[in-house]
Amino acid sequence: MQTILDELTWRGLVVQTSGREALGTALADGPISLYCGFDPTAASLHVGHLTQVLTMRRFQLAGHRPYALVGGATGLIGDPRMSGERVLNDESIVAGWVDSLRGQISRFLDLEGASGVQMVNNLDWIGQMSALQFLRDVGKHYRMGTMLAKETVARRLASDEGISYTEFSYQVLQGIDFLELYRRHGVSLQFGGNDQWGNLISGVDLIHKVEGKDAHALTTPLVTKADGTKFGKSEGGAVWLDPELTSPYAFHQFWLNAADADVVNYLRYFTFRDQEDIAELERATHEEPHRRRAQKALADDLTTLVHGAGATRQAEAAAAVLFGRGEVRELEEPTLEAIARELTTVDLPGTTALVDAFTAVGIMTSKSQVRRAAAEGSLTVNGEKMDAETIERSLSEAVSPLPGGHVLVRRGRKAAAMVRLDG
Incomplete structure (x- = not known):
């Protein structure tokens, strides 16, 4: 029988551990309690966070009990980053982000039963700690040489900007989190991205020094694209889980x-397909790359997981419409808004003649071109062909708008744009 550690390994989800044999024994003797932390630095998680959320789900399915920590305290500080000092957000903003992230994370995990996820907030204990407690009870266990040797800290110290004591202390706060969860709930494993290794070991060491007990740490890979560029970024920025x-x-x-x-690595990291299924999709990628079976399986699985089966159907229908194959009237308003963001979109009053609408969106440059195209039968509006007579009428007369006042205008299959009716 394959253990959870074996499964994580074949999926490529284990980079470092504080001791594989000891961790494997603890998991085999389990169930154990474990945690992963998420700092509220925005109102939503993005796809990069899915590695940790879904790894938590895998532990849960194996019978272990996860604690999802959303850092109401550490989110006010911010983990040191290579690019420089973070902006400190207002407490009320961070509190709102905490609630948002808790809701998102809980959607992916079971909430009931012996393995039900427990949502925790480190503001509950760090917020109660005085400066003297911080220094006497925790600070004395940390050595400056070790803290200064952390890669991010060392690089920031060598930069022109340097690093503030606020961000420098972050690794101590994360150590406190592990210690508190160990004391309160018996949590013995913390996992996170591989860039968090120093912070994870901070907690392992603190538990050993204060409690005289062993704890475990595990890191997952930092997901990047094959060309080395950052994963989860599109031209418009991060790819968020919030629709x-x-x-x-x-x-x-x-x-x-x-x-x-x-794509095969993404299937291992982000889906719950088994080894045999993923191997078959890998074979298809090599033998029939033009069919993009692996990509479609990945996109369908994750869109359904994050947004539901209905959203997946709408996404597929939207793609068909954009490629000139689907029925636009089957689409709901949010999907039409998504298409509008992909196309040139112009707001026009309903009194605008159709012939002028085609030039306003840039599909053609003159009315004479529009009229010739109509005579050829190559113009459609919301999927219906427009003849030479109809294009002289106003939008409000000639067109029944889609939800949200959208009007999809198209020349052939390739040239498409969106009009939004004013008022």
Whole structure:
């Protein structure tokens, strides 16, 4: 029988451990309690966070009990980063982000039963700690040489900007988190991205010094694209889990556009397909790359997981419409808004003649071109062909708008744009 550590290993989700044999024994003797932390630096998680959220789910499915920590305290400080000092956000903003992230994380995990996830906030204990307690009870266990040797700290110290004591102290706060969860709930494993290794070991060492007990740490890979560029970034920025920030259509397209060199790893990291299924999709990628079976499986699985099966169907229907194959009237308003962000979109009053609408969106440059195209039968509006007589009428007369006042205008299959009716 494959253990959870074996599964994480074949999926490529284990980079470092504080001791593989000891961790394997603890998991085999389990169930154990474990945790992963998420700092509220925005109102939503992005796809980069899925590595940790879904790894937590895998532990849960194996019978272990996860604690999801959303850092109401550490989110006010910020983990040191290579690019420089973070902006400190207002406490009320961070508190709102904490609530948002807790809701997002809980959607992926079971909330009931012996393995039900427990949501915790480190503001509950760090917020109660005085400066003297911090220094006497915790600070005395940390050695400056070790703290200064951390890669991010060392590089920031060598930079022109340097590093503030605020950010420098972050690794101590994360150590406190592990110690408190160990004391309160018997949590014995912390995992996170490989860039968090120093912070994870901070807690392992603190538990050993204060409690005289052993704890465990495990890191997952930092996901990048095969070309070395950052994972989870599109031209518009991060790919968010919140559908208001990244539409289900754009989310589906992000995974659908995964490179052949990346897609099999993404299937291992982010889906719950088994080894045999992923091996078959890998074979298909090598033998029939044009069919993009692996990319479609990845996009469908993750869009359904994050947004639901209905959103996946809408994303597929939107893609069909954009390629001139689907029925636009089947789309709901949020999906039409997503399409509008992909196309040239112009707001026009309903009194605008159709012939002028085609030039306003840039599909053609003159009315004479529009009239010739109508005579040829190559113009459609919301999927219906427009003849030479109809294009002289106003939008409000000739067109039944889609939800949200959207009007999809198209010349042939390739040239498309969106009009939004004013008022």
